Amino acid sequence: MDLPFPFINQTKALLGDDEYERLSASLQEETPVSIRVNETKPFPVQQENHVPWCSAGYYLEQRPTFTFDPLFHAGCYYVQEASSMFVEQVLRNYITEPVVALDLCAAPGGKSTHLRSLLPEESFLVANEVIRNRSQILAENIIKWGHPDVAVTNNDPADFSEKGLLFDLILTDVPCSGEGMFRKDSGAINEWSPENVNICYQRQRRIIADIWPSLKTGGVLIYSTCTYNLSEDEENIEWIKSELGAESLSIEVPSEWGVTGNLAGGQTPVYRFLPHKTKGEGFFLAALRKTGGEEVIPGRSKNNKKSKKEKLPEIPPQAKEWLLHPEWFELERKGDVVTACNITFSGLVAQLKQQMRVVHTGITLGEMKGKDLIPDHSLAMSNELNMDAFPTYELTYEHAIAYLRKEAIVLDASAPKGYLLLTYKSIPLGFVKNIGNRANNLYPQEWRIRSGYLPEEVRCL
Numbered sequence: 001m002d003l004p005f006p007f008i009n010q011t012k013a014l015l016g017d018d019e020y021e022r023l024s025a026s027l028q029e030e031t032p033v034s035i036r037v038n039e040t041k042p043f044p045v046q047q048e049n050h051v052p053w054c055s056a057g058y059y060l061e062q063r064p065t066f067t068f069d070p071l072f073h074a075g076c077y078y079v080q081e082a083s084s085m086f087v088e089q090v091l092r093n094y095i096t097e098p099v100v101a102l103d104l105c106a107a108p109g110g111k112s113t114h115l116r117s118l119l120p121e122e123s124f125l126v127a128n129e130v131i132r133n134r135s136q137i138l139a140e141n142i143i144k145w146g147h148p149d150v151a152v153t154n155n156d157p158a159d160f161s162e163k164g165l166l167f168d169l170i171l172t173d174v175p176c177s178g179e180g181m182f183r184k185d186s187g188a189i190n191e192w193s194p195e196n197v198n199i200c201y202q203r204q205r206r207i208i209a210d211i212w213p214s215l216k217t218g219g220v221l222i223y224s225t226c227t228y229n230l231s232e233d234e235e236n237i238e239w240i241k242s243e244l245g246a247e248s249l250s251i252e253v254p255s256e257w258g259v260t261g262n263l264a265g266g267q268t269p270v271y272r273f274l275p276h277k278t279k280g281e282g283f284f285l286a287a288l289r290k291t292g293g294e295e296v297i298p299g300r301s302k303n304n305k306k307s308k309k310e311k312l313p314e315i316p317p318q319a320k321e322w323l324l325h326p327e328w329f330e331l332e333r334k335g336d337v338v339t340a341c342n343i344t345f346s347g348l349v350a351q352l353k354q355q356m357r358v359v360h361t362g363i364t365l366g367e368m369k370g371k372d373l374i375p376d377h378s379l380a381m382s383n384e385l386n387m388d389a390f391p392t393y394e395l396t397y398e399h400a401i402a403y404l405r406k407e408a409i410v411l412d413a414s415a416p417k418g419y420l421l422l423t424y425k426s427i428p429l430g431f432v433k434n435i436g437n438r439a440n441n442l443y444p445q446e447w448r449i450r451s452g453y454l455p456e457e458v459r460c461l
């Protein structure tokens with residue numbers, strides 16, 4: 001691996017020559033593979049080799065062929081680099097009451113799905129991604145994860161304070177120069193330059209300054225990067241503390257985790273993962289509590305009440321029966337699409353829908369076609385799906401892959417006609433409409449497995 005000279009010099013100055021050599025040697029080793037399981041979709045798999053700082057994180061011996069594992073598509077687990085699972089420690093220590101949280105730089109969704117698993121009950125998560133096509137991937141991963149109390153937005157950081165949105169917790173996993181990704185992604189080496197480090201640290205400050213008014217005073221900011229240098233890490237944390245007004249939050253870390261502290265010589269607690277000391281890629285995190293600076297005045301959604309004369313479009317009564325807790329949800333029909341939103345958060349969701357670019361929120365229950373409501377894939381993936389509302393049909397591995405490729409599949413003659421929920425290892429995979437001689441595949445076209453090839457050896461979890 002040929003690393004740029006300015007990077008070598010900079011990192012030797014940071015770590016010392018000996019430690020730099022150990023870091024450099026570790027970059028020649030294989031990248032560890034790790035997953036985080038979705039504890040709301042339990043599946044039978046032996047889990048050993050725990051990631052020490054993450055209760056649902058596991059190292060795998062071999063890289064499974066994820067694309068050809070139906071349980072991956074069902075949202076049973078997320079393939080996530082182990083070091084970045086350290087976010088969990090901030091939540092366990094500092095977020096114990098219900099919160100409204102924002103993951104500002106969220107795509108593809110590793111930390112958002114993790115946050116969603118960890119937030120106290122009755123919390124809401126806004127997962128935002130500024131780049132439009134990446135926000136679609138984020139929505140796909142959020143939908144597969146199955147928690148209904150999430151909105152996926154596609155906004156610029158400054159939009160949140162402009163619209164008067166306030167959060168108790170903000171995670172900023174900011175775009176960075178990616179020094180910690182050199183082993184995993186050789187493209188990161190080619191993109192690295194001292195000039196890019198400069199551009200990155202300034203962009204990171206702009207992002208934090210833009211979102212700062214949207215953090216409540218007393219609220220928690222988690223700042224993370226996957227890079228080692230001081231400008232994007234410690235120096236930015238000191239800048240946030242002195243310029244914006246924040247105090248550091250410390251996390252107790254057992255020494256055997258091999259986490260490295262502040263390399264700038266200061267007292268501010270920060271947590272750095274170096275691949276020669278921890279089993280994972282390079283990662284940096286600091287947690288702060290807001291003590292000063294501007295706070296927006298919460299905005300309200302404009303009058304959202306429907307006028308009395310307006311006839312509300314009809315929603316078929318069975319739609320509510322598709323949910324496990326229909327009493328928790330408000331149903332809405334917009335055009336032909338019927339969605340469900342947790343009543344507790346309907347004010348916030350209405351405000352988001354009016355003022356932000358919402359890509360997805362709550363549960364999409366289905367789409368009306370004439371008088372028929374066609375169940376949506378978001379419902380199949382949801383933890384709120386009432387499985388008793390649909391006949392289920394268990395697929396073989398080959399059928400599951402054919403379904404995920406969006407091929408037409410033929411079910412047993414005994415399978416009931418109409419909408420069926422397909423399962424694999426008892427986990428919902430999606431819907432079909434069985435018309436007898438074949439079943440119409442309702443899997444989302446844009447999510448289908450595109451590769452026509454099936455590897456000779458398929459390794460599933």
Ligand SMILES: C[S@@+](CC[C@H](N)C(=O)[O-])C[C@H]1O[C@@H](n2cnc3c(N)ncnc32)[C@H](O)[C@@H]1O
Pocket residue numbers: 104105106107108109110111112129130131134157173174175176203207
């Ligand atoms: C490190 S990645 C996020 C990874 C994600 N948190 C996860 O765990 O899966 C940084 C994200 O910030 C987004 N981004 C790029 N420029 C940005 C900007 N100016 N403001 C906010 N986000 C930006 C990128 O598109 C990218 O998705």
